[in-house]
Amino acid sequence: MSITWKTRAETSADIEPIRELTRRAFGRQFEVDFLDxxxxxxxxxxxxxxxxxxxxxxxxxxxxxxPAMSARRPSCLSGRSRCCRRTSVKARAVRP
Structure with a gap:
């Protein structure tokens, strides 16, 4: 059996279904509140x-x-301290 899904950016209509999906996937309210x-x-x-x-x-x-910030560390090129902005994945949920 093959399941086909489509991936897209969320819309405002997805917010409540995402909240319920997150609640069901993690089994508690904490992650829903964190997402909010x-x-x-x-x-x-x-x-x-x-x-x-x-x-x-x-x-x-x-x-x-x-967004996520890495710790200040010397730049490999200049030797000066810098703070790098990165992105990190959060609040992942899959319907159980």
């Missing part, structure tokens, strides 16, 4: 970097990229 807190934080939330996978237009998986 990320959405409310203008520094943490980057529009267009929250994705859903859908089967028959129903969200079945979710992945989110948020």
């Amino acid at each position: 807190a990320l959405r409310a934080d203008p520094v943490a939330w980057i529009d267009g970097l929250s994705f859903v996978a859908t089967v028959n237009d129903e969200p079945v998986a979710h992945a989110l990229l948020t």
Whole structure:
């Protein structure tokens, strides 16, 4: 049996299904609240970097990229201290 899914950026209509998907995947409210807190934080939330996978237009998986800062360390080229901005994957959930 083969399952085909489509991956796309989330829309506002996906927010509640993603919350329920996250609750079911992790089995508790903490990750749902964490996801809500990320959405409310203008520094943490980057529009267009929250994705859903859908089967028959129903969200079945979710992945989110948020900014992350690496520790200050010397630059390999200049020897000066710098802070690098990166993205990290957060709040991953797949329908159980």
